[in-house]
Amino acid sequence: MKKLMLGNAAFARGLYEAGVTVVSSYPGTPSTEITEFAAEYDEIYAEWAPNEKVAMEVALGASIAGSRSFCGMKHVGLNVAADPLYTASYTGVNGGMVIAVADDPGMHSSQNEQDSRHHAIASKVLMLEPSDSAECKEFTKAAFELSEKFDTPVIVRMSTRVAHSQSAVELCDRAEPAQKEYVKDPQKYVMMPAFARGRHVFVEERTKKLREYAETSPLNKVIDNGGDIGIITSGVSYQYAREAMGNNASYLKLGVVNPLPEELIKNFCAKYKKVYVIEELDDIIESHCKKLGMNVSGKELFGYIGEISQAVVAEKLLGKKNDFTTFDGNVPVRPPVMCAGCPHRGLFYCLSKNKIRVSGDIGCYTLGASAPLSAMDTTICMGASISALHGFNKARGEEAEKSTVAVIGDSTFMHSGMTGLVNIAYNATNSTVIILDNSITGMTGHQQNPTTGKNLKGDPAAAVNLEELCKAIGIKRVRVVDPYDLAGTEAAIKEELAVSEPSVIISRRPCALLKYVKHKPALKVVTDNCKGCKMCLKLGCPAISVRDGKAVIDHTQCVGCGICSEVCKFGAISE
Amino acid sequence: METRSIMIVGVGGQGSLLASRLLGNVLLAQGYDVKVSEVHGMSQRGGSVVTYVKYGDEVFSPVIEKGEADVIISFEQLEAARWLPYLKKGGKLITSTQKLDPMPVITGNAEYPENIIEKIKAAGIQVTAADALSLAEEAGNSKASNVVLMGVVAASTDFDDKLWQDAIEQCVPPKFLELNKKAFELGKKAAV
């Protein structure tokens, strides 16, 4: 049966059909749905780990135990999991182990545009790259075979357009490979220098074998249409090239992107007058070709930034441009915003109003950086809010301690914020950290996390008690506020900034999109009372706008959180 | 058959994902090769969102570029204006008359353009406009305006009604089936 499936759903289907039994991941766009779909198969145990490093170690443990295992993450997640990856390359596997890493060319939902192929090269593991949903499934299954055959973790590189596009997939049955026997083997699995030296020799030999495999792998395909133009490409770039050039070019479509073949490439290049390399982000295939002495063109045409598309290929290779009509008039941008009723809004309003410096982090609350709240000074990577605040305060002293806070979400705090807080307590700055506890991992589409009391399957689970945790770390001043109570929240922030002690404020209220959250009826503006002062617009709630000089509330969006009525000095907003 | 391209544009949270899935399933059932490209993550928080639906004998690229869309289905007027350059010469626009102010308009830093639909028509583009929001409210929930618009689309294509009904049943949770079927019918009628 053919089914329309998201690349990520097809990947999960591949995990199912390959007989995977253990999945541990941390969410991150565009990788998240692989694990969510995997969790729908009863035969697979699937969990959200607190971060990618933990997830990868869980998967490696399960592989060593003899089962087929998987972990998934976005590109920057692999930086967090790089430590286990580089040594898992040495230990190799027992049951097959596959890692999904999803790159985000164009940064639809990311803080940088790094190319995860560098990690595969540096850690010397096999990397495959599918170009549509059917391949997501097939490559995933192949990855498990190859993992076991070559004794290596295998990375399957996804990208936004492959992960989040649906195309037809043929479903197959699940294989049930027997669990491999576990035999204690310290020379393979205890990576202390004496044993690791031996494994490094193994890794280099494996790389040679993998390169030989790449020469003849069925995952690398030549589509020979004759002609003068050859295109070497992989992943979604292949689809762009194929759409733009059709049968007017020949293609070497690489499914194995690390290690890259040599003879295959040389033979392909020899056949065509002009050979182009079409790859998004870095020039990895192109440099490889050039190292082999091949005269190819790539980045001089396509650059290193953002996505390619069929239009870009057609323009660069054929000089073709489409005709189109533009709208006659200025079209204002529509940036993402916090939802109506978002619990983060009240807190950011208080920070904005008091012009407090904010060491920010990553989550829905990063939207607090946008106008009109504009209450964020830095955002770097998950967890950096707390550690960077400590550094900022060490550098600038008391003046900074009294006017700067860190903001971090509950999931992000569990991911990598806790260790920064340990540092604040241990190395003593009078820092003020605000944990935005909305009881969910919001930005990535509402995943459970260790603070929510539920696991990936939605079943009850142990919940971290944030207050007790912060106290155990050594923070004596820990308090909880309700961000819908603006006066209480503002007072707490001022008090904690003023004291000469480290403190944590937990701003607690569940995300407005959670199903169990009961909303109040929409509020209304009493037009006669409204003076048109626009104070309420400073909240940046998408449900409030001004028409003919008076505030209006969109009843289809408003969830009755009430903070606009707290802000209005004239009592013009009420139930 | 040459690949045909449909874009669905709107504001994050308006339900364009469901609309594109409905359309994708109808096209697959028609025997086409289909690709549907969605956007997840950040822009779903009230940003401008776009999904691409492409179908034909064999579809390669999942994305649609400027001047390539045969049809644009828009959930909101400003978004219709924003994505207009993606329409092919001779392409068609189906839009809801709903207006949602983006944050720069709310904060007074920009103005919501006036007479969007008239201006697009004046540019020589064939436009079908429907008050999808009111019809959705009539069906029982403002959130069903996505399915209302799919009804409008259905009225202008000749795919068997059964395919649409099957797709709705496949993509909508049973609890909301009745409501969505009603929304779909209202959309179909509005298009006539």
Ligand SMILES: Cc1ncc(C[n+]2csc(CCOP(=O)(O)OP(=O)(O)O)c2C)c(N)n1
């Ligand atoms: C290393 C890394 N992993 C994953 C992500 C993707 N990501 C961005 S924000 C976020 C978590 C947000 O959850 P939370 O901190 O609870 O804040 P909320 O969105 O709920 O406000 C995740 C997983 C990332 N940016 N970096």
Ligand code: SF4
């Ligand atoms: S999803 Fe939840 S946390 Fe994120 S912006 Fe919306 S209400 Fe806020």
Ligand code: SF4
């Ligand atoms: S009560 Fe006010 S601030 Fe809250 S969602 Fe409604 S309009 Fe927005």
